[in-house]
Amino acid sequence: MAEAIAAPGLIGKSSARSTAERREAHSGWMLSLPALVLLFMFILLPVAAVILMSFTDYELGYTGFKWVGVENYADLFTNRTFKRSLWNTTVYTAIVAPVSIFMALGLAMLIESEGIGRSFFRTAYFLPVASLLVAMATVWQYLFHPTIGPVNALLRLVDIEGPNWLGASGYVLYGLSIIGVWQSVGFNLVLFLAGLTAIPRELYAAAHVDGARSSWDRFRLVTWPMLGPTTLFVTTISIINAVKVFETVKTLTEGGPNKASEVLLFTIYQEGFVYLRVGYASAMTVVFLLILVILMFLQYRIQDRQVHYS
Amino acid sequence: MNANTFTLGRALRLFIVSFGALIFLAPYVFMISTAGKAQSDIFSSSLNLIPQNLSYVANFTKALTRVSMTTLLWNGVVVCALIFVIQVVIAIPCAYAMAKLKFRAARVMMVLVMLGLLVPIHATALPIYVAFDRAALLNSYFALVAPFTISVFGIFLFLQFFRAMPDDLIHAARLDGMSEIGIIARVIVPNAWPAITAFAIFSVVAHWNDLYWPLIVISNQSYATPPLGLLYFRAAEAGDDYGALMAATLIITFPLVAAFLLAQKRFVEGITMTGLKG
Amino acid sequence: MSKLSLRNIHKAFGGNQILKGVSLDADENEFIALVGPSGCGKSTLLRILAGLESADGGEIVVGDRDLSPVPAADRNIAMVFQSYALYPHLTAAQNIAVPLVMRNLTRAQRLPLVGPLVPSQRKAIATIKREVRDMAVSLKIDHLMDRKPGQMSGGQRQRVALGRAMVRRPSVFLMDEPLSNLDANLRVHARGEIVELHRRAGVPTIYVTHDQAEALSMADRVAVMIGGALLQLASPQVIYDDPQHIEVAKFIGQPRINLFASQVAEDGMVAMGNTRLRPAETLTAGTPVTIGIRPEFVAVSRNSQHGLPAHIDRVEFLGSEIILYCRLDAVGENVIAKLSPSEGAGLAAGMPVRLQFDADRLFVFAEDGRRLPSLPVNADVALETAHG
Structure with missing residues (x-):
């Protein structure tokens, strides 16, 4: 108000209220400035740089670079390693995501309806999520060892000669998928358990009264639709995490044998940080980023179609 | 009501769930068992869970001498702590401003945050690596920590949490004469502990376990984080000395698993909260 | 039509006697309000009646059939829940149709994709649609039929819940505090409507409430339940003027x-x-x-x-x-x-x-x-x- 009196010509425009507004905007800027600067430095700028570099032939260690247009991209689609890598990632995702989702959903419903040992089971299945994957991958390497590994020793008990899970090109993706499922079920399970607990009990009561006789009827009428948002989220996360598989491959197979376990991030890592072909690796990174964008876009689309539940 | 199906259905249910749990826990059982086995033992009887002649001491000595485990664990703790503290210090004021203050950039920032959620370290690693290489910043705590100082996910999580806080709380604090920083320190943070713990769990689990970025920026063993160190150890052991290898994995897995077992409830709450809102 | 009798219903949860032998008879057109303080066991009694919980002892007889061993889905007892319990992912029309779909369609007819191939499915569905339509018109909610519960007001949801309960012509009608989530004005208005709906349906109705004004104004007879026992069952006037127990006198009257x-x-x-x-x-x-x-x-x-x-x-x-x-x-x-x-x-x-x-x-x-x-x-x- 003091300002308004001092400058009568500006009354209205610089009333006390708009001074307060300006101060609020100023604090807003100040408080978010550090985050903004870092966001630019470590996310926006690097993403822009990756896109730009993907049009160059830049290699680390060399001083200059030249623009090559879409040549890197054209190369990618004739590059057998990259195609193999995309295919392997797809197969791995196609196994790990659905299996870990449905296993988690089934287990969550069993645990939810079972009174005993709820928290014990939750802990047991969740433990792999909290464990260091590189370390547990090493344990799995031992478990999967073709001669001294317990898995094949068990199979031998029932007279099956187990394969070389991580060493045979026909099996390595399945071996890695088993580890992938083992590692991600617990996370999905915890989310499904939370989703199940959030379903109002009265809906099940209503379903009983409305004539839903079998538990399958009640699942179709109440559980499945009510879990919709959780399932959508779990699906997106599971797919993205499967696409990002790296630790187990790097630790156990290095993409082998014979590129049978080349996956997207491992190929990018090799190209960019081992062979130091930054421009080429950038083009791969852009493809990787596009896959993530498409997945997120699909999630938003599906989410939008579901009308808000009360 | 279902007195007859009660026992059978329930027994089946318990069996499935227990059998699954057994399979999920088996790797841990074998890890502990093998860490105590001598080389000969491992080759002769892989299904025997109890070691014939206990070699825990020998295996653990090997694991502790080949690679400096204490350095690894210490590096892990330092890196995770630095990352978490800086993330929170940067993200909370920003989230508060976006949730509770009116300023024009807030909407644009919301878009940036949503875009940022999409971008993992794997996508930004190349240019950051090139820049750090040019600036001779590789092989340092700085290189390990810097790219993670900004957590868009943290901003998003706190934003959701702060939006649910009543505006009147902040108005009252302003009437009491607090500055915006004072409001954050004395009103927002004390009320945001559930979100902060949830985020802490998310952040520490992610960065303790991360292999990709340390693998890229660290080539000097003295800055290695636990996953990277274990990779070195494996390379050094090369062969099939699974006894020592399991001892090493046991040492490295233990801290986070112990933390999880001690604070399970918080872990699960944290994952549920960050999971469902993320 | 049907007459409802409860005989000596007992229920305990872990040594805690919730219902101590409750007996009650309702005539075919009767509206009975079951009133009592929270925790008196009235909701448990209602859930036992609906078949959602089983009693430790006693009989539930509708018409001349003992329903005690019959599962909820087969009792033909309708219930309106306190939270309405509408399926949030279904529209109002679909919500109302659920009891008919569950009862009138076979399992094969209900299957997605396969269902339409099953003979007579279309005819059955047409019948259901007509009945839902008629119900909506009679409740004056036909303009809401395509909305989901999240897009409706409390009063509208309550009507949809009533429609879902009435559409299949139940032999007994149960209501668990159906008005407690409405604001005061709407509540008074809805009282009259529910009584009117009851008259039209002509089946015994048990209405649980903790609000004595609701109980006295709506019911033919009021049952006062305190501490798991039915202390008095009589007309509102008698309950008020002639309480048979000190707890009844204390609970009723403002x-x-x-x-x-x-x-x-x-x-x-x-x-x-x-x-x-x-x-x-x-x-x-x-x-x-x-x-x-x-x-x-x-x-x-x-x-x-x-x-x-x-x-x-x-x-x-x-x-x-x-x-x-x-x-x-x-x-x-x-x-x-x-x-x-x-x-x-x-x-x-x-x-x-x-x-x-x-x-x-x-x-x-x-x-x-x-x-x-x-x-x-x-x-x-x-x-x-x-x-x-």
């Missing part, structure tokens, strides 16, 4: 009934001020009893010489009536009186007054809460002076 501890005198009478009552049964002198009188039967006067001297603590003006909070000078007990505005004109806090109790309206309760039928005896001068 403001609450005045209660005074007393004991049986040497001559077997019970005295209250200048009024003496003779219990129907002979009681030994000194037996503790409780005397009750409703606030509207306490007369207040400023200049009368009769009645018990008291002071006014507080006056509450409620528009159509005035509530006086008084304190008896002799024993310091609180008495609440309800007056018309004209009777209460000029009264203010701190004033000395005289209170007189309507002798015909005094209740006497035994120590165990049972009502002791008693008749007033003409005033005794000696006693009056002794007390005054």
Whole structure:
């Protein structure tokens, strides 16, 4: 108000209220400035740089670079390693995501309806999520060892000669998928358990009264639709995490044998940080980023179609 | 009501769930068992869970001498702590401003945050690596920590949490004469502990376990984080000395698993909260 | 049609007796309100009736069929839930259709994709659609049929919930506090509608509520349940004017009934001020009893010489009536009186007054809460002076 009196010509425009507004905007800027600067430095700028570099032939260690247009991209689609890598990632995702989702959903419903040992089971299945994957991958390497590994020793008990899970090109993706499922079920399970607990009990009561006789009827009428948002989220996360598989491959197979376990991030890592072909690796990174964008876009689309539940 | 199906259905249910749990826990059982086995033992009887002649001491000595485990664990703790503290210090004021203050950039920032959620370290690693290489910043705590100082996910999580806080709380604090920083320190943070713990769990689990970025920026063993160190150890052991290898994995897995077992409830709450809102 | 009987229903949760042998009969057109404080077991009784929980003992008979072993889905008992329990992912029309779909379509006909291939599925679905439509029209919600519960107001959701319950013509109708989530205005309006719907449906209805005004205004008979036992089942008027138990008298009536501890005198009478009552049964002198009188039967006067001297603590003006909070000078007990505005004109806090109790309206309760039928005896001068 003091300002308004001092400058009568500006009354209205610089009333006390708009001074307060300006101060609020100023604090807003100040408080978010550090985050903004870092966001630019470590996310926006690097993403822009990756896109730009993907049009160059830049290699680390060399001083200059030249623009090559879409040549890197054209190369990618004739590059057998990259195609193999995309295919392997797809197969791995196609196994790990659905299996870990449905296993988690089934287990969550069993645990939810079972009174005993709820928290014990939750802990047991969740433990792999909290464990260091590189370390547990090493344990799995031992478990999967073709001669001294317990898995094949068990199979031998029932007279099956187990394969070389991580060493045979026909099996390595399945071996890695088993580890992938083992590692991600617990996370999905915890989310499904939370989703199940959030379903109002009265809906099940209503379903009983409305004539839903079998538990399958009640699942179709109440559980499945009510879990919709959780399932959508779990699906997106599971797919993205499967696409990002790296630790187990790097630790156990290095993409082998014979590129049978080349996956997207491992190929990018090799190209960019081992062979130091930054421009080429950038083009791969852009493809990787596009896959993530498409997945997120699909999630938003599906989410939008579901009308808000009360 | 279902007195007859009660026992059978329930027994089946318990069996499935227990059998699954057994399979999920088996790797841990074998890890502990093998860490105590001598080389000969491992080759002769892989299904025997109890070691014939206990070699825990020998295996653990090997694991502790080949690679400096204490350095690894210490590096892990330092890196995770630095990352978490800086993330929170940067993200909370920003989230508060976006949730509770009116300023024009807030909407644009919301878009940036949503875009940022999409971008993992794997996508930004190349240019950051090139820049750090040019600036001779590789092989340092700085290189390990810097790219993670900004957590868009943290901003998003706190934003959701702060939006649910009543505006009147902040108005009252302003009437009491607090500055915006004072409001954050004395009103927002004390009320945001559930979100902060949830985020802490998310952040520490992610960065303790991360292999990709340390693998890229660290080539000097003295800055290695636990996953990277274990990779070195494996390379050094090369062969099939699974006894020592399991001892090493046991040492490295233990801290986070112990933390999880001690604070399970918080872990699960944290994952549920960050999971469902993320 | 059908008549509903509950016989000696028992239920305990972990050694905690929730229902202590409840018996109740409802005629085919009867609307019974089951009222009681929260935790009295009324909701449990309703859930047992619906088949959502099983009783430890007792019988549920509808018509002449014992329903105790029948699962909820096969009982043909409809229920309206407190939260309405509408399926949030289905539209209003789909919600109302659920009971019909579950009952009238076979499992094969219900399957997605495969269902339409099953013969007669289209005809069955057309019938269901028509019935849903008719129900919506009769509830005046036909314009809401494509909305989901999240897009409806509380009152609209409540109607959809009613539609879902009524559409399949149940043999018994249960309602669990269906109005408690509505705002005050809507609630009063909805009372009349539910009663009207009940008349049309013509089946026994059990309506659970903790709101005595709802119970008294809607029901043919009111069942008062306290502590797992059914204390009285009677018409609203009888429940109010002639409570058979002290807990019933305490629970029903606003403001609450005045209660005074007393004991049986040497001559077997019970005295209250200048009024003496003779219990129907002979009681030994000194037996503790409780005397009750409703606030509207306490007369207040400023200049009368009769009645018990008291002071006014507080006056509450409620528009159509005035509530006086008084304190008896002799024993310091609180008495609440309800007056018309004209009777209460000029009264203010701190004033000395005289209170007189309507002798015909005094209740006497035994120590165990049972009502002791008693008749007033003409005033005794000696006693009056002794007390005054």
